Amino acid sequence: MQEAMINKAKQLLADGIVDRVIGWKRGEFVYDITPAIFETAEELEKDFVYDDFTAANVSKYLVKESKKEGKILAFLKPCDTYSFNQLIKEHRVVRENVYIVGIPGGPKLDAEKIKEKGITGILSVKNENYTLKIETVYGEETMPFYEAVLDKCASCKSKKHMIYDELLGEEGDVLDSNRFDMVEKLENMTAQERYDFWREQLSKCIRCNACRNVCPACTCEKCVFDNPDSGIENKAPADSFEENMFHIIRAFHVAGRCTDCGECSRVCPQNIPLHLLNRKFIKDINTFYGEYQAGEDTTSRAPLNEYKQSDCEANIVHERGAE
Amino acid sequence: MQVNENKEFQPLIVAFCCNWCSYAGADLAGTNRLNYPDNIKIIRVPCSCRVNPMFILRAFQRGADGVILCGCHPGDCHYTSGNYFTRRRMTLLFSMLDFLGIERDRTRVEWVSAAEGAKFAATMNEFTEAVKKLGPNRRLEDLRCRKQ
Numbered sequence: 001m002q003e004a005m006i007n008k009a010k011q012l013l014a015d016g017i018v019d020r021v022i023g024w025k026r027g028e029f030v031y032d033i034t035p036a037i038f039e040t041a042e043e044l045e046k047d048f049v050y051d052d053f054t055a056a057n058v059s060k061y062l063v064k065e066s067k068k069e070g071k072i073l074a075f076l077k078p079c080d081t082y083s084f085n086q087l088i089k090e091h092r093v094v095r096e097n098v099y100i101v102g103i104p105g106g107p108k109l110d111a112e113k114i115k116e117k118g119i120t121g122i123l124s125v126k127n128e129n130y131t132l133k134i135e136t137v138y139g140e141e142t143m144p145f146y147e148a149v150l151d152k153c154a155s156c157k158s159k160k161h162m163i164y165d166e167l168l169g170e171e172g173d174v175l176d177s178n179r180f181d182m183v184e185k186l187e188n189m190t191a192q193e194r195y196d197f198w199r200e201q202l203s204k205c206i207r208c209n210a211c212r213n214v215c216p217a218c219t220c221e222k223c224v225f226d227n228p229d230s231g232i233e234n235k236a237p238a239d240s241f242e243e244n245m246f247h248i249i250r251a252f253h254v255a256g257r258c259t260d261c262g263e264c265s266r267v268c269p270q271n272i273p274l275h276l277l278n279r280k281f282i283k284d285i286n287t288f289y290g291e292y293q294a295g296e297d298t299t300s301r302a303p304l305n306e307y308k309q310s311d312c313e314a315n316i317v318h319e320r321g322a323e
Numbered sequence: 324m325q326v327n328e329n330k331e332f333q334p335l336i337v338a339f340c341c342n343w344c345s346y347a348g349a350d351l352a353g354t355n356r357l358n359y360p361d362n363i364k365i366i367r368v369p370c371s372c373r374v375n376p377m378f379i380l381r382a383f384q385r386g387a388d389g390v391i392l393c394g395c396h397p398g399d400c401h402y403t404s405g406n407y408f409t410r411r412r413m414t415l416l417f418s419m420l421d422f423l424g425i426e427r428d429r430t431r432v433e434w435v436s437a438a439e440g441a442k443f444a445a446t447m448n449e450f451t452e453a454v455k456k457l458g459p460n461r462r463l464e465d466l467r468c469r470k471q
């Protein structure tokens with residue numbers, strides 16, 4: 001895939017269709033893949049990477065990049081196209097300035113999950129019939145491929161691109177996803193159990209704000225969490241109230257807008273399952289107001305910007321059985 | 324929250340009331356001399372949809388044991404549709420609080436018109452009783468704000 005992508009990018013640059021390319025570059029370790037801009041064929045040859053660790057969604061970068069002069073080429077996985085669509089809907093990107101090549105998605109790998117197996121010093125990985133062969137500085141190791149897959153890919157909702165100018169590779173389908181399983185499991189616990197579960201998770205938060213920074217729905221120029229008058233500006237949570245508040249407000253702000261790209265959980269250095277909060281909102285919206293997935297289109301109204309006279313009353317939450 | 328040694332726990336309740344219906348309803352309850360608990364602190368807002376989730380959380384942070392939001396009946400909002408948006412927002416917010424294991428009976432939305440003084444008093448009595456049963460808010464309190 002990497003070769004085909006580099007060739008495609010070089011050709012589009014040479015034909016003058018695009019002026020820049022947003023892709024990924026390798027950092028210090030093999031699994032350190034971060035988005036980067038390329039301007040020439042030489043740069044592409046030298047640094048462009050697309051492999052099993054390339055999970056970053058580049059659509060948020062296009063908010064800034066698409067406002068610059070000239071056209072930019074972006075390679076988007078199916079999940080990324082939902083985010084890009086949502087950004088178009090919210091008038092955050094200049095569509096004309098982006099040339100989208102749809103590429104097949106994951107499953108992508110989670111280096112943390114490999115390290116959890118005690119495998120360190122990773123030099124390279126190879127998927128051979130769903131056994132992961134890992135070259136390390138200490139010799140070769142193996143593990144089942146699916147045990148190293150990122151959580152967001154394990155509960156993928158769609159392999160179909162929602163928007164593109166051109167496709168590279170085969171198009172997939174919207175999947176019958178298991179993404180609400182864990183939300184349901186939590187819903188079936190008692191309030192005390194849920195409280196304990198979330199205390200354990202949320203108390204790990206160091207308020208690095210990475211989840212907000214990476215989120216393609218969090219594109220506010222002035223975020224509440226940057227407001228010096230709010231008393232909660234860029235600081236570590238002082239107690240359980242602030243932890244709860246940050247997470248409730250962050251999730252609420254993206255309710256009905258979250259494209260379920262899973263980036264927030266992926267980047268969290270503390271491994272907090274943030275997607276469960278977003279998915280709870282998606283699930284509630286589906287049950288209360290009808291099926292809706294942000295990013296599927298660019299025209300429909302967001303569920304929180306809309307209402308029906310026949311909507312359920314808020315008390316529905318209180319009537320939902322004991323505990 | 325106020326705890327007095329010989330007295331039972333008296334919850335502190337914050338009631339957000341929209342100016343056009345519920346606040347007038349509260350007024351009517353007053354002029355009709357209907358009883359409702361004095362631990363209800365009313366905050367007047369222009370419309371129920373002025374209340375964003377942060378207001379509710381802040382109220383809990385500053386010591387509320389229960390928060391109730393009152394607005395005009397659906398269809399009667401002074402600004403036509405404000406309360407319909409409120410309804411969706413609060414449904415999702417309360418559901419999220421529940422998901423995080425925070426007692427859902429500490430929050431409520433109620434539609435009270437300017438003519439429903441009696442309903443206002445009854446609602447407040449009922450809600451205060453419900454919160455009293457739950458005891459002091461511990462799961463969504465800010466320790467730094469706890470009154471000794």
Ligand code: SF4
Nearest residue numbers: 205207208209211268
């Ligand atoms: S990325 Fe994780 S640790 Fe950082 S602010 Fe978000 S939840 Fe907290």
Ligand code: SF4
Nearest residue numbers: 215258259261262264
């Ligand atoms: S909240 Fe998380 S899953 Fe939703 S759009 Fe933002 S980063 Fe993606």
Ligand code: SF4
Nearest residue numbers: 218219220223224253
């Ligand atoms: S947390 Fe809220 S205010 Fe901040 S960027 Fe996200 S949506 Fe905007």
Ligand code: FES
Nearest residue numbers: 341370394395400
């Ligand atoms: S004015 Fe009463 S709810 Fe809008």
